[in-house]
Amino acid sequence: MSKKSSLLIVGNDSFAVEETLRLSSNQGYNIRHAKDTSIGSALFDSFKPDAMMLAFSSNREALVFYAYLLTHSKALFSFKHICILMSDGKHAEEASQYCHNKIIDDYVILKPLFDTHRLGVSLSILNKLLPHIEFDRLLESRIIQITKVLGGVSAYMEEKEVKQFKPAPDDKANRLLQLAFKAIDMGNELPNCDAEDASHERASHQIHDEAPLILLVEDEEVNQNMMRMVLEKEHYRVELAKDGEEALEILGMVRPDLILMDIRMPKLNGLEVTKKIQQNPLLSSIPIVMLSAHSEQPVVRECLRSGAVDYLIKPAERRELLDRIHRFAGVSRHKLPEVG
Secondary structure (H helix, E strand, O other), X not given: OOOOOEEEEEOOOHHHHHHHHHHHHHOOOEEEEEOOHHHHHHHHHHHOOOEEEEOOOOHHHHHHHHHHHHHHOOOHHHOOOEEEEEEEHHHHHHHHHHHHOOOOOXXXXXXXXXXXXXXXXXXXXXXXXXXHOOHHHHHXXXXXXXXXXXXXXXXXXXXXXXXXXXXXXXXXXXXXXXXXXXXXHHOOOOOOHHHHHHHHHHHHHHHHOOOOEEEEXXXXXXXXXXXXXXXXXXXXXXXXXXXXXXXXXXXXXXXXXXXXXXXXXXXXXXXXXXXXXXXXXXXXXXXXXEEEOOXXXXXXXXXXXXXXXXXXXXXXXXXXXXXXXXXXXXXXXXHOOOOO
16 A cells, blocks of 8 residues: 555454554554553544554454454444454464454454564555455444354344334445344344355356366475365366476466466576566456465565565465455455456
8 A cells, every 4th residue: 555554453452453563564564552442443434544454362352352443443444455364273263263254354364473573464465455346235244244254243233223213225334233233132133244245256166167276386296185175175277287397388278267386496496486477467466365384574575576476385284274365365356367
């Protein structure tokens, strides 16, 4: 983003807040912090942050605040924002599910080890994606899913508000409330977001005929077999390349939906191949996730500078690998020019 990125940290987990403030200030963000949720909600409207960090002592507390914000903010539709959840390792699976269901944009593990590199990269990547998000539809999906997880609107709205609610269909903020009121509290069934997502996915696959294609560029056979097995089990198509030169040959014949690119390879390394891909207008929109055995900041920075959208530390955990692919695999379908 051209202007100095703004970050709002809301939460009562002192360690999370301290570490996030330290890291974010070092990276030059314009930062505000609120411990109290009502102050956090007011700050959100006045500050209009590019990114919001939820740093609460539990994931549920974070969701209660975010649901309240989504249904009470007066400025919600006047700007776009990204939302990142700080979660402890014991509840990483839960945070991953929230991310998968689009309740949040990303999550960062705080304890037992705070992945500071991951937070910095996450903020950088999501800020780049922010202009392309269909925000109205995302917010609608978000409030439905959060209300579903929390068990109804009573988790984040007072009884008086529930009784006084009067629908106003033409108001965007009110539309979110109406969706929330289809929750358990009102005796109605929630819209089946999972079914809706599956329907969209089926329609997408019908349009494109086949499942997403992943190009895996990796010279170590053990890593090849492991990642290929994980991907094919999730019904992705996989094309393999054992080095950079072979990857470029394959890209001359097919256009994958995402590339998993190892950094250290014979002939051409991953950074060199990524730069060549970025120079080709027919290929430059394909998302590239780098694979590295190192997490040092200079390595991460070089990956992003070369054109990658994200990075993974090898050996990649199954959940992390699928999270990245789920997030980026559909992007190139909408941006790649047709080959004529």
